[in-house]
Amino acid sequence: MKYHLILSALTVGGLASLAGPAIAQEPFKIGISAGLTGYAATVDRAWRDGVELAAATINAKGGIKGRKVQIIVEDNRSEPQEAVTVYRKMLSSDGVGMFISGCVSAGNFAAAPILVRAEVPMVLCSILPQQPAQVKWAYTTLPPAGFEVETRLAYLKDKTQVRKIGVLHDPTPYANLQKTVAEKEAAKYGIEIVGIEQYKQDDADLSVQISKMNSAGAGAILKIGLGGTTLTAAKNIKQLGLNMLLLTSLEDLAVFRPVAEVLGDKFFFVASPSQVRDALPAGPLATEIDRFLAPWREKYGDRDPNWASRGWDGLMLTAAAIEKGGSFEGPKVRDAIEGLSGYQGTTGVYDFSPEVHQGLTINPFVLGTIVDGKVKVVQ
Amino acid sequence: MANPEPILKATGLSARYGHVEALKSVDMHVEEAELVAVLGPNGAGKSTLLRAIMGLVETGGTVHFRGKALPRHDTVAVASQGIILVPEGRGIFGPMSVAENLQLGAYRLQGGKGEYERRQARVFELFPRLKERLSQVAGSMSGGEQQMLAIGRALMADPKILLLDEPSLGLAPRVMTEILEKLRVLNEQGLPIVLVEQKAPLALKLARRAYLLSLGRIVAAIDPREVQSHDELARYYFA
Amino acid sequence: MTSLLATTLPSRFRWTDTLAWLPWIISAGIVGYAFLSGGYVVTLVVFALIYAVFVIGLNIFMGFTNQVSFGQNAFAAISGYTSAVLTTAYEWTTLPAIAVGVALAVLCAFLIGYPTLRLKGHYLAMGTLAIGLITYEISVEWSSVTQGYMGISGIPPLGIGAYEVTSDRGQLALLVVIVLILTFMSARIRTSRLGRAFFAVAGSEDAARALGVDVARYKLASFILSAACAALAGSLFVHVVGFVSPEVFGLHMVILSFTMLYVGGIGTVAGPLLGALIVSLLPDTFRAFKDYQDLAYGAVLILLLIYAPRGLAALFDRYVPAKKVGGAP
The missing domain is CATH 3.40.50.2300 (Response regulator)
Incomplete structure (x- = not known):
């Protein structure tokens, strides 16, 4: 679609209004700004694969509250400026309602003001932004x-x-x-x-x-x-x-x-924990890791699950929050994640609260x- | 050589490019309203002599202009005194128009429009073709026209002495003759000229005196009237 | 632009003259389209315009004066960080912060340019590359001021006094004005005594010297003008994005700006703007290619360099008769 937009821009004046009619149950669009190229490539590709694996698992079970999830990935080249562009692209062109973004912290920081204005929350791989107003809309799966x-x-x-x-x-x-x-x-x-x-x-x-x-x-x-x-x-x-x-x-x-x-x-x-699954005792943590590791190993074999498992957590905890909060609206999702505590992920237990947006509080x-x-x- | 007060006088002038000494203790002078030719084979140091006078190369020795010593590493100051070089290969600014090239010639002109117009009129009188080509991109002109522009541009600086480095280079004989004729006119108007040329017979037709340069040294001062034949000149070259 | 109009307007209309306007028409079309359509194309064009400011400066130094600098990003970083620190840590308003940032960058350009511009050819290029790298290192290491890789966030948007330009279209409009002013200035410089001196230095330093042009002085002037543009671009960037970190002004910026300059047309007036717009939008037109996006982008760049080696703006210049320039100096 963007291809058409720019082409028409170049030929001046061509209209390419491709906005289709609203379908009753459109998929819920979730954006990933990831450094698929550049210094963060290894980590962020794994993160993306984890999120996509979670989306496939969710969709196989009928989606979140009966609504399918669609993942939109854009490469920010590990650069803040590119990150701003792709965040804007996913917000305005794709209608993304939630972000589960990768580990390029500078990119996430640079885009944070835009998300605040758009009232769209993000769950991150990276550390949280510094400004209180921006932290309000940002959560992270990163352990302290x-x-x-x-x-x-x-x-x-x-x-x-x-x-x-x-x-x-x-x-x-x-x-x-x-x-x-x-x-x-x-x-x-x-x-x-x-x-x-x-x-x-x-x-x-x-x-x-x-x-x-x-x-x-x-x-x-x-x-x-x-x-x-x-x-x-x-x-x-x-x-x-x-x-x-x-x-x-x-x-x-x-x-x-x-x-x-x-x-x-x-x-x-x-x-x-996901890296040493076999050494773990049976329990809720092991169960959640298995839920992730089974499809992961099927698809990727021996590939390291560390970064991907947190990506999986990012989407899964978002899904749990939406189920609990009952709404796909940005502010409601934001509030719901804030109210999410005791959530068992593959990396540990996430306890979010208005004060704590870095959910892992017990050393996993x-x-x-x-x-x-x-x-x-x-x- | 009788005149005791030359306008330009180089004494023990030497020049080097890195470790290569291209000019070895040259003494030469130019008198008022004189056209002096500098002859010599390729690589004799003719261009270097002009560049040394301008302070464009590392030099030793002194150059006096109207009795005052010239600074040795400040080309701008040398040019400001009215010693203007038309460099080898013409050195015109190709992407710029003829007009802009002429404007650059009058770069040091502090005065008003009147003086500029006066100088430009003089150039157009000498080279009417430049007036027609005023808005043309300089690089798109023929070699002869570019040489005219190079000389015209130098004239815009209102030179007190003109140094020309191989103006005939790459020009058809007819054009060459035309350019040299213009130099003769300028010289007759009283402008002293140093003409570096490889094509000796042409230069000797115009020159009052000539220096013959070989391997960075002046090997002979020639009176053109005494050189009657090619053979005689060749003797100087191979002496 | 009016001066361009004045200098290119012929006595009688020729169809080739409209070709000369094509770079401007294309640029206006892209910006106009972004303005009308909104969305993230605005973001792309806003970044393109900020880069245009940077490249206009680069063009003065590299295009007009024929020098090479790989370190202009240093001046963007100096001014960008000054803006960021003054508006966040010291709560200055935007305008004076930008002014101080640009002034500081210009001062640095003077101190750096004075000795290095006496260097020739690749020595100068290497020297400027070092300046860019050193500035990058400082922005990483001097973390008490720059916050290192963490970056500085919460930088206020562009504005005058209490009035802040926060909307996308507002920012776009403001940047269009800035780019037009700078383009106009660069067109004026090109036909001025200063510009002729730059072109003379570009053509042949010896020939310029022999005409009495103080080559070192004009190289320095060109370097400083160029640095001022880079600095302004750096400050504009941090106020538009609201965030700065070392990566913003990294080597990436040098590569991008060089691409823009050569694609647009080095030494031309329209080139920087056109190049910045095309190079910013081109990769995006291939977004649908996913993993092959860079490949497609690279292929188009190569084609451009083959078929328009002097840049897009020069492509249209070719059909245009020489400019008419007044006789007086």
Whole structure:
């Protein structure tokens, strides 16, 4: 349709009014602004697939309150400006009534004022916007930054003799938040942070940062941030011949396997429940994960379920809120999500309230390691 | 050479491009209302001599204009004194119109419209073709017309001395003759000219004196009246 | 535009003269269509117009003066962030914040341009590339002021005093006015003494010098004009979107603006606007191609560069007889 719009714009004056007649039960349109290309591509493609899987599952059962769900995905190229454009496109051209958007936080922030004006809520993969007026319309499935840090600190305190650590992080907002939490919380676990070093996502060598922390007496490194730098850090530790533990944040398991080959039992990672399903006891969490994992594995095989499972949660909790609130209207959906508590998702239990728009309030994470190519839970 | 007060006098002028010394301690001068030719084979340093006078290359030595030393690395200041170069390949601004090129020639003109019109009238008198082509894009004109424009543009600066770098380059013999004829007219009006040419016979027809340059040095000062034949000239070249 | 009218208006009508107006007619058609239709096409065109401001400046430096800068995004970032910080942390109103932002960027352009413009060719290009990258790093690292990747949100919209332009069409109209003013200015510059000096520098620095044109000074002037436009675009962007983060002024901006300049027609007056509009809307016309969108867009760009190597605006210029320019300097 846009194709026609622009063509007519170019030929000047051609009219392409394609607005069809209203059908009694039109599908409920849900938009995803995702960085399908650019730096967020891996995460956001998985997020999109999770949302689409949830939509297919919902539609197979007759939709939400008898109304089918239609997912509209637009690529924001991991750029804020593109995000604004695609949000506007989905709002004005597609008539999207709800967003379940990906992890490009700058894009979601840039579009937030538009959603406030349009009174359309969004459930996000990324952190929440900063402005109170914008937070009102935004929810996130992202666990609080502290959880990933606390899981690691708790392990060090309970299971090791390491009491001095270094923090190695990239400059992304989520990594910065985690670093701040680590600084504040470490003392509670009887642990001292002897060095904080920053790196860039495309750094090819981290040995300077690692050596500095080692010489400051750190026995373990908390690495905060995604991507190939984890393997770089592992290799550097080995090359330098250091006896240090490496504890990394949540990530695609595929990234970790080569790291484990380098560092073996000195490597630990934060894992979300869906990544370690087989190690979980039976219960509501396991049941919800299975509901997601069955179609996921059928469609994608061994692909890591971490980001997708949160996308699944995003749509499923929205569906639950709409069922409960009884309306598809933006403000009503917004209110309904705010009233949603005790909702069991694949990542944990979501408890939303007017004050809390970051629903995961109980730490769902475990610490994993890879032994002989198999993922094991250590705490 | 009898006149003790030349208008332009270069002493020990040398120039280099990086490590290559293209001009080696050249002494030359131009007297009032004189047309001096600078001859020599390709790569002799003829263009470099003009560029050195203009301060467009790294130089050593001194250049005096009307008895005062010229700054060595400030082409704008050299041009401001009325020493105007018509560069090799003409250096006209192709995308601009003839009119705009002429306006650029009078770039340093601070005075009003009257002086501009006066200079332009002089150019049109010499090259009536430019008047017809005023609104044409300069790059679309023929080589001869472009050369006329290059000289016309230089005249718009109201030069006190004109330096011409191979004006005959790439021109048909008939056009070449026409251009040289115009230079003769200008010179007769009292404008001193330094004419760099590879085609020596043409230049010698006009010049009062000539320098022969080879490998960056002046190897001979020639009196054109003494050069009777091609053979004689060739001797200078290969001496 | 009136000056263009004056300079291109012939004594008698020729059909080729309407061709010269085609870039303007197409641009007006696209903007007019967006204005009437509303919707997200407005957003696309609003961004295109902001980029047009940026590219008009780039064109002065690269098109008129024939220099290369990969770092104009630095000036957009300086002004954009200044605007953002002054209006949020210090609660300034929009207009003075933009003014200070642009002034600061111009000052930086002077300090950077004064030494670097003496560099030639690829040294200058590399130098400007470094400036862009350094500014990006600063916007990431100086988080106490810029909030790093978190970005600054809640930036007030464009407006004068208490009157704020918040509607899409209002923003569109305001940007149209700004772009028209700047286009008019660039047309005037092109035919002025200043513009002739730029073109002389572009043609041959030595020839220009030999005519008494102070090449370094005009390069600097061109650089500063260009930086001022980039800075204005940066501030306009943050006030229109209400948010700024380092990615906004990243290398992406350099690539996009270069594409616009070359597609539109480098050195022409209509080129920046036309290029900004076409390049902003073109990918969207291929949105239906989904995963092949970039491929289709890339293919069209290649075709454009093959069949219109001097840009779209120059394509129409070809049929036009030379401009008539007055005799006086």
